[in-house]
Amino acid sequence: MKNYQEARKTIQQTALKAYREQLVTGTSGNVSLYDRENGIMAITPSNLDYQVMAPEDIVLMELDGAVVEGRHKPSSEWRMHAGIYAKREDVTAIIHTHSPYATSFSVLHEGIPVILVEMLPFLGGDIPLSQFGMPGTFELAENALAVMKSRNSCLLMNHGVLVIGKSLEQAYVRAQYVEDAARICHYSRQIGQPQLLEENVLEALREKYHLTR
Numbered sequence: 001m002k003n004y005q006e007a008r009k010t011i012q013q014t015a016l017k018a019y020r021e022q023l024v025t026g027t028s029g030n031v032s033l034y035d036r037e038n039g040i041m042a043i044t045p046s047n048l049d050y051q052v053m054a055p056e057d058i059v060l061m062e063l064d065g066a067v068v069e070g071r072h073k074p075s076s077e078w079r080m081h082a083g084i085y086a087k088r089e090d091v092t093a094i095i096h097t098h099s100p101y102a103t104s105f106s107v108l109h110e111g112i113p114v115i116l117v118e119m120l121p122f123l124g125g126d127i128p129l130s131q132f133g134m135p136g137t138f139e140l141a142e143n144a145l146a147v148m149k150s151r152n153s154c155l156l157m158n159h160g161v162l163v164i165g166k167s168l169e170q171a172y173v174r175a176q177y178v179e180d181a182a183r184i185c186h187y188s189r190q191i192g193q194p195q196l197l198e199e200n201v202l203e204a205l206r207e208k209y210h211l212t213r
C-alpha cells in the first residue's frame with residue numbers, strides 16, 4: 001500500500017496548529033485529506049488529545065467507512081468528510097473547527113455577509129449557514145454542500161465551521177479567514193451597524209478573482 005506518512009504528518013500538524021490557535025478546544029474538530037486516485041481518506045481519530053496525537057494515530061479509511069489502517073476509531077464526523085469527497089471532485093482537504101467567533105454566528109442562525117474584501121479571494125464570498133444536521137451523519141455533508149456551491153466554507157448550524165480546499169495549507173488559511181471575518185463582524189456590531197461591500201464592488205472583485213456568484 002502507498003505510504004501515507006506525509007499525509008498523516010500534515011494532518012497531525014494541522015490539527016495541532018488548530019488546537020494551539022484556538023480554532024478547536026478539547027478533542028473537538030477534525031481534519032482530513034483524500035487520495036482520490038486510491039480512494040483512501042486519512043482522518044484524525046476520535047477523542048484523542050491533540051497535544052499527544054502522533055502521525056501514526058491518523059486513521060486511513062475508505063469513504064464507505066471501512067478502516068484500512070488505524071489503531072483508533074476514526075473521527076465521529078467521518079461521514080461528513082466522506083460525503084463531501086464523494087460529491088465534490090475538486091476537494092481533497094477538509095477542516096472542521098469550532099472556532100468561537102464563527103460558531104457564535106451559527107448559534108444565532110446567521111451566516112456572515114461579505115464585510116471584508118479578503119472574503120472574495122479566500123472564501124469565494126460570504127460565509128453561508130447550512131441547515132441543522134445531526135452529528136455523525138451524512139446529512140451534515142449534504143446540508144453543507146447545498147450552501148457551498150460556489151463557496152469554500154460554511155457555518156454548521158449550532159455546531160461549528162466547515163472548510164474545504166485542495167490542500168490542508170489552503171483549507172487552514174481559509175479556516176483562519178472564517179474566524180477573522182466572524183471576529184470583525186462581531187466587533188463592528190459592538191460599535192455600530194456593519195456596512196456590506198456594494199454590489200458593483202463585489203462584481204469587480206468577482207471578475208478580478210474569477211469567481212461565480
Ligand SMILES: [Zn+2]
Pocket residue numbers: 028029096097098159160
Ligand atoms: Zn464538531
